[in-house]
Amino acid sequence: MTSLFGHDVRSDLLVLYLAETGAVFLAVYAFAVFGVAPDAAFNARDAGLVAVAVALCCGIVVGASGLYRPEVLSRSRRLVAGGFVATLLLLILTWLGLQLLTPARDPFSWNMVGAVLLGCVLGVAVARLGCSTASRCGLLTRRLLILRDAPANLTGGREAEAVRDFLVPVFMPIESVSDGALTTEWLRAQRIWAVVAEPASLTEATRERFREAGLRVLTPDELDECRLNRVVPERLPANWLHTARGAQSSRFGAFLHRVLDIVAATAILLATLPVWLTAAALVRLDSPGPIFYRQVRVGLRGQHFTLYKFRSMVVDAEVGGAPRWATRNDPRVTRLGRFMRLTRIDELPQLLNVLRGDMAIVGPRPERPGFVEQLGRVIPHYDDRALVKPGITGWAQVNYPYGASVEDARMKLAYDLYYVNRRSLFLDLIILVSTVRVVLFQEGAR
Known part of the structure; x- marks a missing residue:
């Protein structure tokens, strides 16, 4: 394992990422300099700029497609699906990026787009072949x-x-x-x-x-x-919070996280505004009831707040107000609600909670007071997750499917406490990239 900003990363996967980034840079730079056609050739300075940007984006896109997950590397169908998604995302980002980096050129230079994509595919293939050979020889163990x-x-x-x-x-x-x-x-x-x-x-x-x-x-x-990348709550010492990063955040660190949350929430809200308008209209047409669903959740240090979501269940889904776990193929979920839950569109209004300061972009999932009280009695250190703001996405959300039992809550707590213990902007970035994978491949949704 290699520790990066307090987070442990598998060394073989880190080597794979570095090898892919270097190979993609060299391949894209060569194609950009020599080109596949006279109009696609770049000078050395522009080629270097394009190659660096593409290599960095390629690593993020490959990660967002789940292609650095060890279990994916041994599943051919998932590997092919991830490769297709990664190629599609790279195609979009390459076209947009070339227009920003080289505005004087023809913005629709498909020769250059093809050259960049070819360089990415070639670089990734060569790096993965080399790392696979090194792994079989025991060099990466x-x-x-x-x-x-x-x-x-x-x-x-x-x-x-x-x-x-x-x-x-x-x-x-x-x-x-x-x-x-x-x-x-x-x-x-x-x-x-x-x-x-x-x-x-x-x-x-x-x-x-x-x-x-x-x-x-x-x-x-x-x-x-x-x-x-998780802890066992039952084995944590009583004083473990004395060294936990989430509990020792400085004022500047808290301010920086807050600024980044506001910037990210505003950007995502503006980018998804057409989705908001479409979802609001379809919720109104799909079933009777309000567009937004309001529910009391537990936030930072046990404080209660009102969480906003697009309504995905029928009205009065919980008779008497008693909290119930969501189940697979839950009959309370509407037709549109099932789609919104799979794509996480129903969670977009939580951006308003982020702007209000109730939540962060990244953090443990906010739970209902009834569940918090119930789980706090049977799971050690359950209340410790409230030392950081709850988030729209989090380490538990991207590593474990939707929880519908006490045992699921125990497993998710193991990831949440790992996040509290090792919180950093680097880990937040990994979570955000992994969230793209969760949404694209509909992992763990109910």
Whole structure:
């Protein structure tokens, strides 16, 4: 794993992203300089500008299409679908970008658009082929030294379950620490990346020796958090919030997040205004009742606020006002409401909550007071998610499907607390890019 601004990223996927970005830059630059036709050739300066912009956009588009997700890489149908979506998005962005970067040229130069797309496809294909070959040769794997109390247990346990995919475990008994077998030379020869051991198994002097050798020292829980990008609420210490980024945000950090929320919400609202008008008219025609749905939710530090959505259910969907989990093929959902929920159009009015300051663009999903009270009694640290503003999208929303049970709420809390613990603008950017994937492929909607 590689830590970027506090967020752990799989090293092999980071290498893939960097390789693709570099390969796309070189391919697009070559096509832009030499061109596929005389009118499509650029000078070196313009070609470099176009190549940099396209390479950066290509990485974002590939990520937004879900093509950096490990489970997608092994599913051919999903890979093809993601590739088609990525190509379509790149086509649109390339045409728009060329008009902005080179306004003096013919804005409809399909030769240049084709050259850029060809460079992207060629660069991505070459990078993925190279990374796939390197992965099969073991060049992108990370080796973990897992220290256990007894040799008899070295072949199983939660540590072994947590180190699949690109992490290769090396099991050794805890006694090897004191008998001098774990020398710096041996650790380097084995290409050990991190040492995993129970907190009480290692002395502070031993931990420092491992750190001086350039190794990370992790507990089994920390290994799970690094690899899975979520925490286990039941295993969090009572004082974990003392080091959580979400709980330690400075005034400047809060101000910066607020400014970015206002700018993003305003831009999205203006860009989607035609969708608002169309949705409002169709909701009115589809079923009797108001256009907007108002509901009390729990926000920052437990404060209640009124959340706005386009109405997607029939009027009086909850008889007596008792909260109910939404289910798959819920009969309360209208015909138009089902489409709006799949495409997340019903959540657009939450932009008004962002502008009012009730919500942020990114954060835990705001829940209803009844659910918060119920879940807070049975799930440890559930109320800790309220230390940051709730968001329209969030780390749990892009990593776990719609929750409809206590166990689902427990899993989503594991992602929410990871976000609270490691909150940063970099993680927010990853969430926003992943949200595009969730919307395009209708993941987890009900």
